[in-house]
Amino acid sequence: MKRRDFMRQAGGATAAIGAGATATAGTAAAQEGGGGQRPDFGGYTDGAKGGTYQDARGSSEVTVEVGGGGGLAFLPTELWIDTGTTVTFEWVSGGHNVLFDDNPGDVSGHEPLEDExxxxxxxxxSGGIYTYYCDPHRSLGMLGGIAVGEDVPTVSTGGGGRKELHDLGVAIQAHWVGAATILGIIMSVIFTFYLVKYGESAHTGTGR
Incomplete structure (x- = not known):
């Protein structure tokens, strides 16, 4: 093998991996942008069972599971809806109720414990932030929150500056840069060994 051919092949492989790493990083950076908003429940649902969120604005009817997620959660745990939306609370396991805290509108929960x-x-x-709970399981984190309308406090869900790839949920691609570096080192070592042991071809650069 000629030195020029060897270097061309090694360089091509290394460049391909490097390009893949660069493209991946660019995609991750693009996904980071845009940001977004979600309702701020003032920490009420922090640590709540389930922990799911649904933006259901645009829907006239939404269902919340009572006793989902292993029996001690409201699913979705956090919900954002338009004014006038009807929410159906559906028991998927028994022994729960739905009680609202002080809220901005004239709504009431369902106090008796019900079965599946x-x-x-x-x-x-009425627009605003509504929080509710299951009385027997409140201390166990069976809590929920519903944001109604557009005039509610919100928190940002993105756009807070550049993040590392692993922070964006792109774990494996972050290793491509390291892999390209290691491959380059290996190719250099192989070439050096080849050159020392066999010397350069007499036909290098002649096209033969």
Whole structure:
């Protein structure tokens, strides 16, 4: 093998991996941008069971599971809806109720404990932040929050500066840069060994 051919092949492989790493980093950076908003429940749902969030604005009817996620969660735990939306609370396990804290509208929960299969509906006509809980399991984190309308406090969900790839949920691609570096070192070592042991071809650069 000629030195020029060897270097061309080694350089091409290294460049391909480096390009892949650069493209991946660019994609991750693009995904980071844009930001977004979600309702701020003032820490009420921090540590709540389930921990799910749904932006259901644009829907006239939404269902919240009572006793989902292993039996001690409201799913979704946090919900954002338009005014006038009807929320159906559907029991997927028994022994729960739905009680609202002080809230900005005229809504009430359902105090008796109910069994699986029970449902009741609440229509939210007034905007604001609503928080609720299951009385027997409140201390265990069975809490929920509903934001109604656009005039609610929000928190940013993105756009807070550049993040590392692993912070963006792109774990494996971060290793491509290291892999390209290691491959370059290995190729250099192989070439040096080849040159020392066999010397350069007499036909290097002649095209033969």
């Amino acid at each position: 299969g029970f449902t009741f509906e609440v229509t939210f006509e």
